[in-house]
Amino acid sequence: MKDDLGAILRRYGVLRTGHFLLTSGLHSDRYFEKFRILEQPRLCELFARLIADHYRPAGATIVCGPTTGGAIIAYEVARQLDTRCIIAEKSETGRKIGRGFVITPADQILVVDDVLTTGGSIRDTIAALQATGAGIVGIGVFINRSHGVSLPYPLFSAYSEPLSTYEPQQCPLCHAGLPLEIPGRSDKIEQI
Numbered sequence: 012m013k014d015d016l017g018a019i020l021r022r023y024g025v026l027r028t029g030h031f032l033l034t035s036g037l038h039s040d041r042y043f044e045k046f047r048i049l050e051q052p053r054l055c056e057l058f059a060r061l062i063a064d065h066y067r068p069a070g071a072t073i074v075c076g077p078t079t080g081g082a083i084i085a086y087e088v089a090r091q092l093d094t095r096c097i098i099a100e101k102s103e104t105g106r107k108i109g110r111g112f113v114i115t116p117a118d119q120i121l122v123v124d125d126v127l128t129t130g131g132s133i134r135d136t137i138a139a140l141q142a143t144g145a146g147i148v149g150i151g152v153f154i155n156r157s158h159g160v161s162l163p164y165p166l167f168s169a170y171s172e173p174l175s176t177y178e179p180q181q182c183p184l185c186h187a188g189l190p191l192e193i194p195g196r197s198d199k200i201e202q203i
């Protein structure tokens with residue numbers, strides 16, 4: 012199944028190969044274009060099913076995801092689990108649960124997101140949820156591209172592929188003279 016999902020991710024341009032500048036400032040030979048999966052409802056349904064099936068026995072009453080990608084995924088996972096869907100929006104200190112969403116201490120929440128890199132948005136979402144006193148059953152992500160990050164609850168990844176990253180000075184792709192691409196920009200920039 013892992014190979015099948017990898018082939019799907021490549022076919023739809025979600026998983027790209029090349030020479031990329033990551034937001035961390037590091038370089039990598041692969042990049043996940045998460046909106047190439049989020050724009051395909053059928054693909055979202057497929058990946059969400061893996062998360063929903065994994066966590067169905069946990070009996071979540073709410074699925075929560077951080078904006079923007081996590082909110083789309085939360086909606087689809089909640090649809091499959093027949094639970095409510097809420098979103099965690101950015102705040103000045105991290106994430107907040109607004110929009111009049113009601114969460115009680117009796118609720119059991121499944122936290123979802125698109126791509127796990129450092130886990131920052133997931134941790135901020137969990138912090139906002141913990142303030143409500145509700146229980147958290149676990150975390151589900153479509154794509155785990157980390158080499159392992161510390162999270163306070165069990166993690167399930169529909170697809171996992173750790174990315175190699177390089178400091179610019181040690182990047183073999185730079186040394187090979189490959190043009191560097193900034194994801195989200197169509198042009199490629201020359202190495203200085």
Ligand SMILES: [Zn+2]
Binds near residue numbers: 030
């Ligand atoms: Zn490089």
